[in-house]
Amino acid sequence: MDQDRDRLRKLGAGLIRLHSLLMDRERRAYESRRGPVGSRELLELLLHDEHFAWLRSLSGLMARIDELVDADEPLTARESEGVLRETHRLLKSGDRGPFQDKYREALQESPDIVMTHAGISEVLRT
Numbered sequence: 001m002d003q004d005r006d007r008l009r010k011l012g013a014g015l016i017r018l019h020s021l022l023m024d025r026e027r028r029a030y031e032s033r034r035g036p037v038g039s040r041e042l043l044e045l046l047l048h049d050e051h052f053a054w055l056r057s058l059s060g061l062m063a064r065i066d067e068l069v070d071a072d073e074p075l076t077a078r079e080s081e082g083v084l085r086e087t088h089r090l091l092k093s094g095d096r097g098p099f100q101d102k103y104r105e106a107l108q109e110s111p112d113i114v115m116t117h118a119g120i121s122e123v124l125r126t
Helices: 002-034 039-048 050-070 077-092 096-111 109-125
Strands: none
Touching: 002 050, 002 077, 002 096, 002 109, 039 050, 039 096, 050 077, 050 096, 077 096, 077 109, 096 109
């Protein structure tokens, strides 16, 4: 299962990059309406403000991947497949929801987000 763990590491790295890009995009939008925010305030906003709520499903997925990759116990195929399915559902399924709607919007606006999405898609295919 080391191959699965390595795959999840790659997936996690891509999701971290994606989260960072999405967070920066949302921060700019938030600051354009309300003024600059510092790092500590941004963390509070990410955790509690409705403007950033849609990112929490991605944050939770990243935390789950970290738990699986860092666990002392062997990674099971079921755990690995579950995380891969959840990632696909969140980023690629065509489902409608707060995350998916905002994510599609971000994909239309940012080449960096598109490229990061493509990298994650490659990990999901392998």
